[in-house]
Amino acid sequence: MSGPELQDLCRLCGVLRRSESHRNPTRKEDVSKIIRAGLNINVEEDVTGIHPPYICRPCEMKLRRWWDATKKKKKASLNIKVSNFPRGEGISSQSTTATLAKVEWEEAARSAGLNTWLTDSRLQVMKMDGEGMPSVFFTVFDDCTWRLIVAGIVAQGDLPVCCGHPRVLSVEDFQDMLRKLSSLFVCEGNKDLHGVVEARKGAEGQMPIRITANDIYCQGTVRHIKCLLLSNRPRCDVCRIHRSDLMVLASREKGKLFKDVSVDSTIPNKNLTNQQLQQKVSLLQTERRNLKRRSLALKDKVASLLEKENVARQ
Ligand SMILES: [Zn+2]
Ligand SMILES: [Zn+2]
The missing domain is CATH 1.20.5 (Single alpha-helices involved in coiled-coils or other helix-helix interfaces)
Known part of the structure; x- marks a missing residue:
């Protein structure tokens, strides 16, 4: 990947900063108050890997001059043309800018504690479960359309986790999704129903695909068909409510077992x-x-x- 590194660009105007050997570059945090007051940008909400860490000398001078003037109650205008980050935001048709953006998006995903896999055509963000297996695949394609698969199930648009995310992602949508993925649990469904699952196995031991008409049995757990997939609790509200129905089945199954398997049962x-x-x-x-x-x-x-x-x- 050629091209300028993020740390060489100015956070505000986006130009390549001239490095000055005799002084350290100005960190955006050092002037965040002024940036907020003058440009209405909160750099504390910046994402590492998407926003440059430093600002250029000319921007710093402009900020300080504006700040001094404002403090003295003088009229002053702050003439900085703020650049958007990541570059190429707004879905550029030029693949080079799109790729550059994807590299920055990848860095953002990694700093959110997620795993990534980047190819020419897609960025895949993965969340690992406790055993190091990916349980979430969040894929962003080159045209910034996306797909979310949680525990083997494709998340449809009407789920809360997908709500508000347009078909084509902006960088804010992307960051928002990263926040959700890193903070929410993958719903565990109802895993502890061995008796019920066993009873529904096929004659040759085939696994059932559902337990009731309202759920699916997938990857060793029973989920309601309306499972929220991602939840702020280990088990989502929908699967939690469905659990009581499943428990009734489980206890019925236990009772049936004792009845069916009498010692003089005729079942071979x-x-x-x-x-x-x-x-x-x-x-x-x-x-x-x-x-x-x-x-x-x-x-x-x-x-x-x-x-x-x-x-x-x-
Ligand atoms: Zn600048
Ligand atoms: Zn659930």
């Missing part, structure tokens, strides 16, 4: 699930223990009867 063992087999084994063991106990009790009874008879006979 090979057609039982692992869990049902284990259930059957434990039922058989209980039954065996009970039989043993009963036969011991009977033996005792017979013995005592015989004893009584013997006593009577003598």
Whole structure:
């Protein structure tokens, strides 16, 4: 990547700063108050990797002159033509500026703690789960259209996380999405429903694709079809409400298991699930223990009867 580095550009006018060996460049933070007052720009909200860190000497002089004049209640105008960052914002058709912007967007995503993958045609931003597997894919294409996939599900436009994001992203939309991705949880759905999932497996162990008509079973968890996907809690409100329905099913499944798998069940063992087999084994063991106990009790009874008879006979 040739071209100027972000740190060589002026945050305000956007020109290449002349480096002066005898003095350190002026950091925008050092004059942020004046920038805010004079240009109505809050550089504290700048994003590393998108906005240059320094301002050029001419801009600094203009700012200070304007500030002094304003303090003395003199009329003064601040003549700085502020440049937009990233460069090429507003969806340039020139691919070079678009690519330059994407490099800066990538840096912004990385400084938001997300992982990235940049190619000629797209920037992919990924959020990793606790095991280091990507659970979110946020892809921005060269024309600044985008796609969001959370836990294997394509996020549709009516979800809160997508709301307000136009089909073509501006840099503000992009930053807004980065903030959401880094701060929100990926909804965990309902993972702890092994019994219910097992019961719905196909004859050859195929995984079910749903548990009820209102959910999907995907990547080991049951989500409501209206799952918010990203939420400020580990489980989104929709999946939390759906959970009570699932719990009813889970307890019903447990009850059914005991009924179905009686020891004299006619279902051949090979057609039982692992869990049902284990259930059957434990039922058989209980039954065996009970039989043993009963036969011991009977033996005792017979013995005592015989004893009584013997006593009577003598
Ligand atoms: Zn400047
Ligand atoms: Zn959810």
